[in-house]
Ligand code: ATP
């Protein structure tokens with residue numbers, strides 16, 4: 001039998017995809033393979049709607065699991081022991097596993113659960129569980145069965161070719177494999193929300209790129225580095241992507257000079273959207289993504305969002321629209337962006353911040369203000385001035 005560690009990877013929602021199921025499974029297996037490419041002696045195979053990963057014993061199981069867990073579309077992962085599909089072999093594997101747990105963690109009780117995927121196997125699931133349990137009990141004098149709160153709950157997954165024993169189901173992020181749902185351009189600030197929004201769209205299978213606006217020299221070099229750090233943290237999940245960095249100061253200076261101060265916030269947002277839309281059209285991104293959230297700040301009232309949307313033709317996806325801040329923070333901590341996001345560097349939105357921003361902008365007034373400048377030329381110049389940095393996933 002194969003001497004490598006085995007992992008069972010479950011595909012979650014991918015399994016619901018009907019006719020497209022093989023396509024989604026293939027994409028998922030490809031992603032798993034890609035993330036494990038720096039590991040030696042790895043094999044990724046699809047069977048019965050599951051993905052079986054084998055990796056050299058030299059690699060710690062936790063490391064392999066952590067890597068697989070970053071793949072969108074994975075619902076859970078179980079490090080497993082592989083045995084032949086016969087009762088004695090399964091019982092022996094169970095005994096070895098329980099003894100190892102007793103020696104290592106001092107477990108006192110166990111329970112066996114079984115599922116017979118191979119219906120031609122002569123013993124039904126409940127009986128299989130009780131027979132393996134009885135054999136293990138006889139062989140492990142120090143252990144008892146506890147069906148309510150066992151120290152070790154051992155699953156037996158009996159399949160035609162081989163069977164698998166495991167005790168853990170480590171949850172993945174779920175979602176859909178990257179590359180199965182188009183490409184979006186994310187407006188990435190240095191804040192808490194936009195990295196989470198980027199992550200959430202990528203989790204639905206969307207490839208992403210990002211655009212960041214700064215107001216150098218009003219915003220510092222450190223603020224830009226912060227955004228690059230955030231982008232790299234997101235790239236851990238989204239794979240390699242381009243970050244387009246644009247200086248918004250020329251636009252902001254003109255707006256300050258020619259338009260009412262209280263409209264600055266909404267005007268800046270509309271320009272950000274249009275510049276992003278221009279970049280998107282040149283990088284084949286079909287939607288814009290923002291971390292906006294209904295009611296969070298003055299620029300995110302329903303009225304402001306409507307006036308913002310009016311500036312562009314591309315759909316604007318706002319995955320955080322109905323989240324509470326506490327939920328967004330919890331997600332940011334989970335994906336590892338929070339600590340960077342709270343570093344206190346200035347954002348371009350805080351430069352020229354109006355004292356009393358309009359919270360219910362009227363489109364008519366905003367269009368009138370914009371008619372005082374040559375928007376088209378400003379947008380084209382800003383989009384063309386972008387510097388593009390490619391973000392590579394890095395351990396974060
Ligand atoms: P965040 O935590 O994402 O910064 P926020 O609550 O601070 O969000 P705003 O500053 O109003 O909200 O920005 C709303 C959204 O606009 C952000 O989530 C982001 O998508 C986009 N955005 C804001 N500032 C920038 C920027 N400097 N560059 C690119 N996008 C930005």
Ligand code: MG
Nearest residue numbers: 189190191347
């Ligand atoms: Mg912000």
